[in-house]
Amino acid sequence: MSKVETLFELPKKMKAVVDYAPGDFRLEEVDVPEIGPGEVLLKVGGCGICAGDIKTFHGAKRIWGGDGQPAYIRPPVVPGHEFYGQVVALGEGASEKYGLSLGDWAVSEQIVPCGQCRFCKRGEYWMCQVHYIYGFFRGEADGAFAEYVRLPKNALNWKLPEDFPLEAAAYVEPLACAIHAVERADIQLEDVVVIAGLGALGLGMLQVARIKNPKLLIGIDIKEKRLELAQKLGADLVLNPAREDVVAKVKELTDGYGCDVYIHASGHPKGVIQGLDMIRKLGRYVEFSVFSEPTTVDWSIIGDVKEIDIRGAHLSPYTYPTAIRLLKEGTVKADEIITHEFPLDEFKKAMEVAEKGEDAIRVVLKP
CATH class of the missing domain: 3.40.50.720 (NAD(P)-binding Rossmann-like Domain)
Incomplete structure (x- = not known):
């Protein structure tokens, strides 16, 4: 068995929103993800609700398939890709690979590239042919509408500076x-x-x-x-x-x-x-x-x-360090863009507020 370092004794179960089908998102108690070599476990600090999450809920054919389009999602899966969290477990080799230590705050790019396809080998990882995105692929890349999220060994993870304003961390991905x-x-x-x-x-x-x-x-x-x-x-x-x-x-x-x-x-x-x-x-x-x-x-x-x-324009190739820097410096402001925060238990209300968009711009779930 590979060695796993933990910040504290991890629970066996956690709350998570699970996407089963269009219109069928459920708050459930599920197993806390186990991690292997090169992997990281975050205790989720917050996760934004993206327009893609709303479209997924409503059964967009671009995601669920139809009219000649293949299905992109593999349910049941935990949604959520705009997240940040605290490092609470490190698989063997993960600390050296990512420069992360237990207790650090971190983010992960929304795509987990395969590293083997033509695009990945050319450095064009954001167009990875396999294209695992957090929140869409059960087992490979479950998302962060949950208390904990596993960052797979091929994930692209970034440490947040110690003086980074965590209230803006859910805005790094957008x-x-x-x-x-x-x-x-x-x-x-x-x-x-x-x-x-x-x-x-x-x-x-x-x-x-x-x-x-x-x-x-x-x-x-x-x-x-x-x-x-x-x-x-x-x-x-x-x-x-x-x-x-x-x-x-x-x-x-x-x-x-x-x-x-x-x-x-x-x-x-x-x-x-x-x-x-x-x-x-x-x-x-x-x-x-x-x-x-x-x-x-x-x-x-x-x-x-x-x-x-x-x-x-697709995803965020090679831009995470710049996004982190601009938010840290205050050059880009997120305080009035992140308009609402809801506990995980109120995810349905949070998604309704995000979809209506009357007063909301970015809604964040906080486990």
Whole structure:
């Protein structure tokens, strides 16, 4: 048997939310995960509720399969990938591998790459062909809607600095994704940049884009509270498509040309059409959304009309250290983005609040 170091005597059982099927999430008592060589056990400090978790609950075909799409999820599984926690157990070799000690606070990237596929061998681990993501694969990568979470031996783990503000720790994962999307946009100083969708991800993108110092930074959303927050966090201008013609406004501001960069983070099909109409010829469109339904667009706009660069953005490759640094420094602020915290026992209410999004931006479960 391999050696496991523990911070204290671990319990045998824990509370966890278990996803059995669309609409069937249950709070249960399950076994505390056992860890092996190179693995880590965290006592969960908090876990954000992502839009992907809501779509999973509602049976999105992109996740559960259907209409020719294969199922991505393997239930029953514990959801949750936006988590942080305290190191309470270390498998043999894990301390040396990750630079972690018992008692440290840590985060783990949402993907557990296989390390063997073509993409992993090229360093493109975020596109791993196997693609285990916490919260979607029973046994391989159970998530953190639980009191404890196991970090498998191929996980990508990061220690949080001792003076890191733990109240912001659940925002490391969304911010890391936001950084990658902004990097994909290749923002230049003279660019007019539009970020559509000002949820937790969009507000992170906005703050990172502000660091790039474009000529004009515009935020778009239909919720007034989010627009007000976007202005506080660095937007030069905010627009509400429910109140005005945002495409016409952006073209008016750019002598009829359109924005140079459009980053879409709302997950709404209309946001795609809006972006294609709003962006200038030879512009850069970055898509970072999980859609619950297909989007139909006129592809001739992309090629024949405007010759747009369409760039996808997926996960957070090589951005966790930057996300941790920006939050530690206070360059990116999370205090008004993390709006609600709920105990694990109230996960149903927490998911309802997160889905409605009236006053909520990012909701965090705290076991």
